[in-house]
Amino acid sequence: MEVKPLQVIYHDLYLTDYPTASCETPDRVHSIMAVLKRHYPVVEPVAASEDDVLLVHTQSILRSVRQDPDLYAAAAMAAGGAIMAAEMAFRGEPTFAAVRPPGHHASPGSHWGFCFFNNVAIAIERLLQKQLITHALVLDIDLHFGDGTDNFFAGRRGVAVANIQENNREQFLYQVEKALNSDEYDIVAISAGFxxxxxxxxGTLTTEDYRTIGRAVREHASARCEGRYFAVLEGGYNTAVLGENALALCQGMAG
Ligand SMILES: [Zn+2]
Known part of the structure; x- marks a missing residue:
């Protein structure tokens, strides 16, 4: 099937300097957008509602993040960016959401690792609750195990979470292919850590490997789930290469 042009989802709130680890800087998104805005149309999301956040998280997590209004605004907009990415992808429009803060270490009742709300889990759960999809594949290519996403979807029928944990690049790419060839899915979400x-x-993957991963997702999603796939930014801390790596993934996704 024909793939529609890729679009990038971005909001200035992703550059908020909320309190977090010194490596998780606004420069991360700034360096990505400096590259991506030259190649793709940029669309602006709306913030996730409290009800959206509560699809995945406890009241106590919501209340604790709410205590810092700047952080809450950024985190709600990051979840909103993932929601928009998933909704556009559902319509067959591939998207890359260049969000901060990241989300895959956010579990229903706890969070760590620079994450607050689980952006990808909220976006997928929303599609499931609306009964737009019954199956999903979350492909997490971040260096770190996405424990939050894994915890939320553990034991759930219909949602496969593939955390690719390989230090060898050929093995890593093989495991990506294997995940895409496995279970049934109606949409693919890439938890895109670089x-x-x-x-x-x-110290494992080349920039070209991100293009390969993007292409693999596009090809499998086109063949198996009507071209429904999207990516949401997770980690990646070397701002000298983040922009080119995000571009490579997007170019693979875009075809
Ligand atoms: Zn990471």
């Missing part, structure tokens, strides 16, 4: 790049913390 911290496994060879010039980032993980």
């Amino acid at each position: 911290d496994r790049h060879r010039e980032d913390w993980g």
Whole structure:
């Protein structure tokens, strides 16, 4: 099937300097957008509602993030960006959401690792609750195990969470293919961390590998789920290479 042009989802609130670890800087998104805005149309999301957040998280998590209004505004907009990415992807429009804060270490009742709300889990759960989909694949290519997403969907029928944890690049790409060839799915969400790049913390993947991953997702999703796929930014800390790595993934996704 024909793939529609890729669009990038971005909001200035993703540049908020909320309190977090010193490596999780606004420069991360700034460096990505400096590259992506030259290649793709940019669309602005709306913030997730409290009800959206509560699809995945407890009241106590919502209340604790709410205590810092700047952080809450950014986190709600990050979840809103993932929701928009998933909704557009559902209509067959591939998207990359360049959000901060990231989300995959946010579990229903706890969070760590620079994450507050689980953006991807909220976006997928919303599609499930609306009965637009019954099956989903979350492909997490971040260096770190996405425990929050795994915890939320553990034991749930219909949602497969593939955390690719391989230090060898050929094996990593093989495991990506294997995940895409496995269970049934109506949509693919990429938890797009770039911290496994060879010039980032993980030291494994090349920039070209992100293009390969994007292409694999596009090809499988086109063949198996009407071209429904999207990516949401997770980790990645070397701002010198983040923009090119995000571009490579987007180019693979865009075809
Ligand atoms: Zn990470």
